[in-house]
Amino acid sequence: MVKAAVLGAAGGIGQPLSLLLKTCSLVHELALYDVVNTPGVAADLSHIATPAVTTGYLPADDGLQKALEGCDIVVIPAGLPRKPGMTRDELFNKNAGIVSALITGVAKWCPKAYVLIISNPVNSTVPIAAEVLKAHKVFDARKLFGVTSLDVVRASTFTAEIVGEKDPRKLTIPVVGGHSGDTIVPLLSQTTPPVSIPEDKVAGLVNRIQFGGDEVVKAKDGAGSATLSMAFAGYRFAEAVLKAHSGETGIVEPTFIYLPGVPGGAEVLKQVGGLEYFAVPVELGPGGAVKATNPLIAASEAEKKLLEVAIAGLKGNIAKGVEFVQASSAKL
Numbered sequence: 575m576v577k578a579a580v581l582g583a584a585g586g587i588g589q590p591l592s593l594l595l596k597t598c599s600l601v602h603e604l605a606l607y608d609v610v611n612t613p614g615v616a617a618d619l620s621h622i623a624t625p626a627v628t629t630g631y632l633p634a635d636d637g638l639q640k641a642l643e644g645c646d647i648v649v650i651p652a653g654l655p656r657k658p659g660m661t662r663d664e665l666f667n668k669n670a671g672i673v674s675a676l677i678t679g680v681a682k683w684c685p686k687a688y689v690l691i692i693s694n695p696v697n698s699t700v701p702i703a704a705e706v707l708k709a710h711k712v713f714d715a716r717k718l719f720g721v722t723s724l725d726v727v728r729a730s731t732f733t734a735e736i737v738g739e740k741d742p743r744k745l746t747i748p749v750v751g752g753h754s755g756d757t758i759v760p761l762l763s764q765t766t767p768p769v770s771i772p773e774d775k776v777a778g779l780v781n782r783i784q785f786g787g788d789e790v791v792k793a794k795d796g797a798g799s800a801t802l803s804m805a806f807a808g809y810r811f812a813e814a815v816l817k818a819h820s821g822e823t824g825i826v827e828p829t830f831i832y833l834p835g836v837p838g839g840a841e842v843l844k845q846v847g848g849l850e851y852f853a854v855p856v857e858l859g860p861g862g863a864v865k866a867t868n869p870l871i872a873a874s875e876a877e878k879k880l881l882e883v884a885i886a887g888l889k890g891n892i893a894k895g896v897e898f899v900q901a902s903s904a905k906l
């Protein structure tokens with residue numbers, strides 16, 4: 575029996591993501607938590623004829639505790655989205671506190687759950703989550719994931735457009751690094767099956783993958799950022815974790831992880847100048863991350879340059895998250 579919780583479930587991502595989880599046959603209980611509107615969202619979803627029993631919780635009456643108790647997987651899209659002209663880092667001041675409070679709940683009430691962080695800036699919110707879990711002595715790096723699947727989804731979609739592949743799902747592209755602008759590095763040279771991208775299109779394609787989020791923020795014109803594509807991507811990653819949990823083998827998905835705590839992570843760590851967090855394709859198993867793969871060694875010369883830029887940017891983002899918790903750890 576699997577209990578899943580969505581924290582931030584009434585939001586732009588939270589609602590469609592909860593809908594997808596409600597349709598998932600691997601989920602038996604679905605708890606929706608938000609500071610607003612979850613009773614309504616849960617009532618609505620509960621009419622769908624699938625087995626997952628769906629309930630909604632608000633902060634009153636120990637709602638977070640009730641949502642989290644007994645949870646096997648917690649997906650977190652709680653927090654503010656960007657408006658045009660903002661960077662993801664500018665969400666830090668609001669979202670750092672939201673994520674650390676929610677993870678404190680995870681540490682208390684479902685410390686063994688898989689935790690999937692969607693809230694931005696992912697490059698900092700994942701280190702925040704890890705530090706909070708460490709402070710509560712319940713950190714298991716194999717179960718904490720920064721969700722970078724939207725970058726992976728965009729890489730397939732945009733590359734398929736250029737090479738004339740009608741079904742983007744057929745293209746697997748390792749996207750590594752972090753989740754913002756030039757910290758996102760698609761390793762197009764390792765696309766499987768191999769594709770031939772015209773030389774003059776590569777830089778534009780890389781840029782579109784790196785800044786795909788801005789494309790949506792601009793198009794939504796003040797009404798938020800990617801929600802539906804993110805729900806798709808977030809569900810894809812959650813489903814991969816649940817399939818691996820149920821014993822399915824051979825599942826590999828890129829995700830932003832704490833390298834020192836995951837088998838294979840030390841190899842990657844050496845290659846990224848000692849950064850402790852980095853997204854790489856990770857093999858998943860019943861306990862979470864089983865092995866971090868290392869596609870960096872086979873990167874092309876041009877990709878190595880992109881990696882240098884990503885590493886420099888990530889350093890500050892990660893330190894900011896770690897310092898936020900260390901400065902406030904007395905309050906946890």
Ligand SMILES: NC(=O)C1=CN([C@@H]2O[C@H](COP(=O)(O)OP(=O)(O)OC[C@H]3O[C@@H](n4cnc5c(N)ncnc54)[C@H](O)[C@@H]3O)[C@@H](O)[C@H]2O)C=CC1
Pocket residue numbers: 581582583584585586587588607608609610651652653654655656665669672675676691692693694695696721722723724725753798799800801804
């Ligand atoms: N990792 C990724 O690839 C992506 C991440 N995002 C990020 O996901 C987050 C959510 O985006 P949207 O759903 O579009 O925003 P939204 O504003 O539509 O929804 C956020 C929800 O979080 C709730 N919330 C706020 N504080 C909370 C708390 N303390 N506890 C529980 N819930 C709380 C709000 O009430 C709201 O319902 C943003 O930070 C956004 O930047 C968005 C797209 C892609």
Ligand SMILES: O=C([O-])CC(=O)C(=O)O
Pocket residue numbers: 655656662694724786787788790791799800
């Ligand atoms: O761009 C944003 O702020 C939301 C996001 O992370 C994405 O769409 O990749």
